[in-house]
Amino acid sequence: MTGDGGEAVVRRYFDAMHGHDWTAVRGCLSDDFSRVGPYPEHVFEDPDGYVAFLAALLPGLRGHSVDVTRVTCAGPVVHVEATERVELEGVPRTVRIAAAFDLAGDGRIRHVEVFVRRPVAP
Numbered sequence: 415m416t417g418d419g420g421e422a423v424v425r426r427y428f429d430a431m432h433g434h435d436w437t438a439v440r441g442c443l444s445d446d447f448s449r450v451g452p453y454p455e456h457v458f459e460d461p462d463g464y465v466a467f468l469a470a471l472l473p474g475l476r477g478h479s480v481d482v483t484r485v486t487c488a489g490p491v492v493h494v495e496a497t498e499r500v501e502l503e504g505v506p507r508t509v510r511i512a513a514a515f516d517l518a519g520d521g522r523i524r525h526v527e528v529f530v531r532r533p534v535a536p
């Protein structure tokens with residue numbers, strides 16, 4: 415899948431995470447899904463394990479949001495720039511991230527690589 419279809423699946427993925435709709439998140443991921451970065455403990459080779467990680471983590475985060483600020487499609491690769499916010503120890507934190515999403519032939523996300531771009535002052 416390319417073009418608008420690739421952007422659509424990536425936006426569904428972020429919307430489903432924001433809405434804590436774990437079934438919808440899993441529906442965006444191919445069966446051979448993998449994820450890398452930005453930290454060593456954020457490496458996953460199993461889509462179900464990754465969804466379980468999100469389901470355990472995200473509902474407990476205070477003030478968590480991800481704002482997708484730019485999406486660029488290049489064939490089966492979708493590049494995303496985003497701003498992630500979360501409250502840690504009572505202090506709002508913001509980080510800019512970039513991610514590359516490789517799409518499978520069926521249009522679902524096969525691989526995600528996430529990079530922290532730069533910290534932003536609260």
